[in-house]
Amino acid sequence: MSAAGWFIVLLAFVCANLPFVNQRLFGVVPVPLPAATGRKAPKKSAWIRIGELIVLYFAVGALGFMLEARAGNRFDQEWQFYAITFSLFVVFAFPGFTYQYLVKRR
Numbered sequence: 282m283s284a285a286g287w288f289i290v291l292l293a294f295v296c297a298n299l300p301f302v303n304q305r306l307f308g309v310v311p312v313p314l315p316a317a318t319g320r321k322a323p324k325k326s327a328w329i330r331i332g333e334l335i336v337l338y339f340a341v342g343a344l345g346f347m348l349e350a351r352a353g354n355r356f357d358q359e360w361q362f363y364a365i366t367f368s369l370f371v372v373f374a375f376p377g378f379t380y381q382y383l384v385k386r387r
Contacts, residue, residue: 285352288348289345289348293369293370294373296338297337297377298374298377300330301330301380306325307333307337338366338367338370
């Protein structure tokens with residue numbers, strides 16, 4: 282596998298976890314969140330995180346297609362390719378999901 286392929290895999294891993302490790306939209310734009318009740322800090326909703334995950338999947342895919350076309354051997358893909366790569370992207374997001382929703386914090 283070429284360096285560009287490994288770069289896309291690493292970028293996919295980072296981008297899949299990005300929605301879960303911060304409270305900003307795409308890690309950059311602050312999101313106005315409703316005030317939290319009690320002592321807990323406000324958090325982005327799960328729907329915003331899912332939307333970010335989908336947008337980042339397409340952004341990483343577009344970059345991958347660009348690198349593949351630049352190498353000169355771009356191949357046509359069918360629905361199976363997209364189903365598998367999206368599933369892999371969701372699996373890559375598991376560490377961030379675990380950190381955000383399953384790890385207890387005091």
